[in-house]
């Protein structure tokens with residue numbers, strides 16, 4: 001009997017090197033996907049689903065794993081596949097994107113699917129589409145309202161008007177409309193002397209041996225700091241000038257965040273082109289792009305290069321920072337604050353909420369760490385839950401209750417904390433914090449201003 005026939009003799013098989021096999025590509029057109037790497041990396045661990053605040057409270061929402069990789073695979077294998085309408089229930093909070101251990105580009109898949117759903121499957125005459133278009137283009141409504149700011153604030157908060165808007169357009173009557181500033185940030189900036197005045201002030205505050213080319217920032221204020229919370233934009237300018245930075249305010253449109261969330265990618269791209277064009281020119285001249293809203297910095301950093309092909313987009317993405325993040329990286333702000341004392345209105349205990357879009361940029365601890373040593377104030381993190389409003393999501397009547405249910409743990413933690421003033425970097429999270437607790441809410445830049453800028 002030969003060895004081969006003897007069942008008691010074991011001959012190991014030659015190890016498989018794989019060289020004799022042609023690799024099988026599930027999706028042979030891989031180069032054409034136009035998604036960031038990782039599109040086909042989902043191994044169904046469901047971590048994204050367990051981190052989704054909408055799936056947690058809305059039993060009808062199938063969750064990010066379905067909205068992302070599962071639905072995306074269906075679109076790749078079936079030309080006639082119709083996007084499931086549940087994609088409109090994703091709030092674009094990006095928590096799933098942050099949670100996925102496998103680097104699956106969930107937000108990019110969601111934005112792409114939502115854009116396709118709105119383009120191809122949503123009636124352009126439906127009330128939902130028209131309402132979403134108005135919400136997504138907040139900049140246009142805010143521009144109009146800013147022409148008669150007091151009247152606009154009064155009318156938009158009239159209970160009869162709100163009831164009609166709820167019944168006819170699906171904008172929840174429970175929400176308070178934000179007040180419009182009587183002078184926009186841009187008007188204040190121009191009246192103050194614009195970039196020339198900023199250059200003059202910055203020069204006075206810069207150390208003599210400092211290289212001025214290291215002290216140049218271009219401010220992306222976004223819609224809300226321009227039309228509503230102008231105090232945030234002013235604080236940004238004053239704080240940066242105090243630290244020796246020359247500020248310029250380039251031509252800009254909406255960052256596109258509410259347009260992504262409503263599947264209106266053409267609108268978003270039109271705005272992105274203007275923003276990238278003006279910012280990329282300045283980046284070429286040595287300026288860094290700074291945003292005071294974490295959703296705006298998120299758009300410029302991540303969503304633009306994921307979704308659009310615009311000249312200069314990568315350069316802008318690489319040189320964009322959140323306003324507080326930049327100070328922590330490029331200045332001695334922590335030392336300045338550890339020697340400062342806050343007195344007056346802002347000598348308070350703050351209940352701090354880290355916005356989801358800030359978390360996605362790794363910024364969730366920045367305010368708590370920065371203000372830990374600041375005399376005269378206290379700050380407490382109210383936990384990692386989502387505020388629930390997610391930009392325009394909580395401004396839809398059919399989502400209002402879900403939005404408040406998602407926000408409830410944050411409201412509870414705020415009420416349990418020592419502070420009775422809220423703090424966050426996101427203007428819509430601030431609206432939800434105010435709405436759920438009645439607390440006044442401030443931006444970290446306002447506290448930095450109170451600590452280091454002389455009144």
Ligand code: SF4
Nearest residue numbers: 042043045046048100
């Ligand atoms: S977390 Fe990532 S890998 Fe896990 S199921 Fe979700 S997409 Fe797939």
Ligand code: SF4
Nearest residue numbers: 052090091093094096
């Ligand atoms: S973006 Fe937010 S709401 Fe949308 S699927 Fe991901 S975690 Fe859920």
